[in-house]
Amino acid sequence: MIEKLLEISIAAAIAAGNAIHDIYTDPLADFSVEHKADNSPLTIADKRSHEVIMSYLEKTQIPILSEEGKEISYAVRKEWSTLWIVDPLDGTKEFIKRNGEFTVNIALVENGEPTLGVIYVPVTRMLYYGAKGVGSYKVEVSAATSMEQLYQNAVKLPVAKQHEGFVVVASRSHKNAETEQLINELKQQHGEVDLRSSGSSLKICLVAEGSADIYPRFAPTMEWDTAAGHAIALYAGRQMVKKSSEEPLTYNKEQLLNPWFIVR
Known part of the structure; x- marks a missing residue:
């Protein structure tokens, strides 16, 4: 089916x-x-x-x-x-x-x-x-x-790793203090990180395919923004979890607004 x-x-x-x-x-x-x-x-x-x-x-x-x-x-x-x-x-x-x-x-x-x-x-x-x-x-x-x-x-997916170093993909228009804090923490763990921007749900696809290591989204999204990408990431062996609890995002909630999340 x-x-x-x-x-x-x-x-x-x-x-x-x-x-x-x-x-x-x-x-x-x-x-x-x-x-x-x-x-x-x-x-x-x-x-x-x-x-x-x-x-x-x-x-x-x-x-x-x-x-x-x-x-x-x-x-x-x-x-x-x-x-x-x-x-x-x-x-x-x-x-x-x-x-x-x-x-x-x-x-x-x-x-x-x-x-x-x-x-x-x-x-x-x-x-x-x-x-x-x-x-x-x-x-x-x-x-x-x-x-x-x-x-x-x-x-x-994922294909063989397509990049050197540690790559963070982020939204062009939603970078905030929380995102900057995570990026700084990642720099301490991995050395210099490569920060890349992309539009729409392509950011999730970049992690799913192996072009990026992590996508933090600490800004509002709705369920229709993420559900398709979540499935692609999930069945490529990636995680898409809430920032607050490390639990997977869920769908068809009463409130269709997503919590902040990380794809990795």
């Missing part, structure tokens, strides 16, 4: 990514930004991606929690032992800046644990995926002509 759901979610992510990319590369596209109640930007691409993903996932008859449909009450959600958690466009700010570092995130969560995750990068056409009992992989979609070929070309 997990293999079939993985195939559906990969197809959904790629189709949604293609829809986003069409808007991103259209010289006549309207890059005007609406604002949601929390003042975060919402573009036409968010909406288009959401519609495409829903057209795939609704066929599974598994309930869906999406950033674009987050008003579903906990009274309803708490009855869901299994659900999809979706961010149709993670890194909207990166999209507006046109730096290419935005993703489509789709996760399957069972009893609070992410058991499947797909992250697709529309600009580079790089796909990351992971599932319980399957493992985690990455593959360049443009080199595949079918789902079978996509699986054949996929590289298992």
Whole structure:
């Protein structure tokens, strides 16, 4: 069953990514930004991606929690032992800046644990995926002509260590005193550390694939920001734990805000 759901979610992510990319590369596209109640930007691409993903996932008859449909009450959600958690466009700010570092995130969560995750990068056409009992992989979609070929070309994560020294990946816009303190502690343990920045859920993928050693996030995130990356990290043998307790993050909570966490 997990293999079939993985195939559906990969197809959904790629189709949604293609829809986003069409808007991103259209010289006549309207890059005007609406604002949601929390003042975060919402573009036409968010909406288009959401519609495409829903057209795939609704066929599974598994309930869906999406950033674009987050008003579903906990009274309803708490009855869901299994659900999809979706961010149709993670890194909207990166999209507006046109730096290419935005993703489509789709996760399957069972009893609070992410058991499947797909992250697709529309600009580079790089796909990351992971599932319980399957493992985690990455593959360049443009080199595949079918789902079978996509699986054949996929590289298992983590790959051999791709860097020298100790690498910390961090958000460009959320570095604070707590993050600086951890970086200083890591310098004492490992000597000089290499600090790298990246957008959206790509930071989690960098740890999962072995390009970075740790990603501390001591700033607000929502469940749809992390669920897919958490699955990919988890089935690549990585940990994604709360800063406060070292326990794994859980999903479909009453409050959808994540605690501060560390991926390593």
